[in-house]
Amino acid sequence: MLYLGGLGRSGTTVLERVLGELPSTCSVGELVHLWQRGVLDDETCGCGKPFSRCPFWNEVGRRGFGGWDRALAARMEELRPRVDRTRFIPRLLAPRLLGRHRAALREYVTTFLQLYRAISETAGGAVVIDSSKHSSLAFCLRTEPAIDLRVVHVVRDSRGVAYSWTKEVRRPEATAEAALMTRYSPSRSAALWVGHNLFFGLLGLLGTSRRLLRYEDFVATPGPVLEELAEFAGLSLAPGALDFLDGSSVMLSPSHTVAGNPMRFRTGATTLRRDDAWRSELPRGRRWLVSVLTAPLLARYGYLRRSSR
Numbered sequence: 001m002l003y004l005g006g007l008g009r010s011g012t013t014v015l016e017r018v019l020g021e022l023p024s025t026c027s028v029g030e031l032v033h034l035w036q037r038g039v040l041d042d043e044t045c046g047c048g049k050p051f052s053r054c055p056f057w058n059e060v061g062r063r064g065f066g067g068w069d070r071a072l073a074a075r076m077e078e079l080r081p082r083v084d085r086t087r088f089i090p091r092l093l094a095p096r097l098l099g100r101h102r103a104a105l106r107e108y109v110t111t112f113l114q115l116y117r118a119i120s121e122t123a124g125g126a127v128v129i130d131s132s133k134h135s136s137l138a139f140c141l142r143t144e145p146a147i148d149l150r151v152v153h154v155v156r157d158s159r160g161v162a163y164s165w166t167k168e169v170r171r172p173e174a175t176a177e178a179a180l181m182t183r184y185s186p187s188r189s190a191a192l193w194v195g196h197n198l199f200f201g202l203l204g205l206l207g208t209s210r211r212l213l214r215y216e217d218f219v220a221t222p223g224p225v226l227e228e229l230a231e232f233a234g235l236s237l238a239p240g241a242l243d244f245l246d247g248s249s250v251m252l253s254p255s256h257t258v259a260g261n262p263m264r265f266r267t268g269a270t271t272l273r274r275d276d277a278w279r280s281e282l283p284r285g286r287r288w289l290v291s292v293l294t295a296p297l298l299a300r301y302g303y304l305r306r307s308s309r
Contacts, residue, residue, distance in 0.1 A: 186289060
């Protein structure tokens with residue numbers, strides 16, 4: 001499976017949608033939210049149908065669990081705060097340190113394994129693309145040898161991420177009329193940006209297959225990036241496999257994503273473009289603050305070089 005990791009608002013949704021157009025892949029959105037938003041809340045699938053009426057997810061549920069069970073979903077939501085939290089990552093490095101929560105981790109990860117297998121089988125043996133992003137879930141999944149975990153560590157300029165987190169974005173799939181996506185202050189998003197990126201860097205040092213990708217490089221040269229990621233995922237692209245891509249324009253087909261940025265509902269011709277609105281829209285003081293808080297990693301990822309503009 002291909003796991004897209006990084007802090008939210010880093011371009012993972014658009015990357016996932018484009019990757020999902022490759023043959024023998026299946027993009028399913030942020031599976032970490034499937035249990036609550038899909039099974040329990042019956043929110044809208046990327047195909048436009050409620051989760052409970054989506055033929056794809058009904059088949060996944062049948063193959064993986066004999067049908068979707070609200071009790072199972074509630075159990076997964078109960079297990080998640082016990083093991084799948086950023087503050088537990090140090091203990092996830094050596095699961096025996098989890099003590100009484102060790103069994104909870106095993107149950108949690110085994111259920112995800114069943115889910116991934118059911119998705120792959122339903123999609124004809126496809127590589128599953130999970131854009132859950134959370135570093136803690138990636139650390140949980142690496143404890144299961146049966147999961148062939150390959151992580152695409154997606155980074156975006158911290159100033160752009162900070163600006164994006166300040167914007168008010170409605171969740172069109174939610175049943176509540178005024179449901180909005182979470183918002184963070186620039187200082188809060190800067191701290192999260194540093195933390196998540198450090199943890200994904202550590203994941204690579206521990207031996208998990210990891211590929212670092214700058215969002216800005218992806219939208220600038222999507223073709224070469226897709227070829228590189230296909231090779232990383234173990235896919236052999238036949239001639240014409242990238243015909244859905246024409247320069248910076250991509251043709252998106254409907255997908256079965258369970259959560260993510262609202263652009264997961266977009267279909268048809270879509271232009272990939274770099275979003276640098278933060279340069280003019282993020283107040284200078286906040287821009288300076290984020291730059292200072294994230295400077296070491298900004299430099300490491302090449303964002304402080306003149307060419308990165």
